[in-house]
Amino acid sequence: MKSPLLKRLPREIFGEFGKYLAVFLFMTATIAFISGFLVASRSMQITYDESFEKYNIEDGHFVLAKEAEPKLLKAVEKKKVTLFEDFYIEEKVSKKEKEKTEARLRIFGNREKINRVCLIEGKMPEKDSEIGIDRMFADNNKLKTGDTVFVGSRKFKISGLIAMSDYSALYQDNNDFMFDAKLFGTASVTDEVFQSFGKEHLFYSYAWKYDTFPKDKTEEKKFLKSFPVKS
Secondary structure, three states: OOOOHHHHHHHHHHHOHHHHHHHHHHHHHHHHHHHHHHHHHHHHHHHHHHHHHHOOOOOEEEEEOOOOOHHHHHHHHOOOEEEEEOOEEEEEEEOOOOOOOOOEEEEEOOOOOOOOEEEEEEOOOOOOOEEEEEHHHHHHOOOOOOOEEEEOOEEEEEEEEEEEOOOOOOOOOOOOOOOOOOOEEEEEOOHHHHHHOOOOOEEEEEEEEEOOOOOOHHHHHHHHHOOOOOO
């Protein structure tokens, strides 16, 4: 005996074709969106993980009130880590000279050993009058390569847009609830220019890389508790 559904189902589908077509298109679009999201997120995760080796990103860092004495540095390195100086300066930045602003740049010299810089557009600073600034900060403040900015009382030309490998999110302070890429950004200048800023706004930051990475979170916590400097 033939099933009555053989006639009923086609009649049901074609009778309300518009409704079923809308459901089909909605489901197709949802599946395509989620599949695309999963593929993109996986690709981003792979790229992010590879960046740790490509740019030699730190395993941790600490900031001191003054430059560390050799004795302290040796005590830290006995914990089977390699230390790197990663000093930076924070200065106010504006588009016009003597303009009142709350925006700040965290400025680094040429980072070749640790936390290397990713150049997105333009070129890295080569002259005393050039500066490379974070792309997100530049976008939010409507700046581009070739524009002029004033850092403190000094005038610079933006030579390129960059991304600091250890600043995947532009948090000025780890205790901040949300980052503000409009009022805070990172920048890079030549070593000569960095030294010329002096020590008034200098932060003595030291980054470390594990010689042997801890096996798990428990071992890492044990290591941090025994650390001679609290980060």
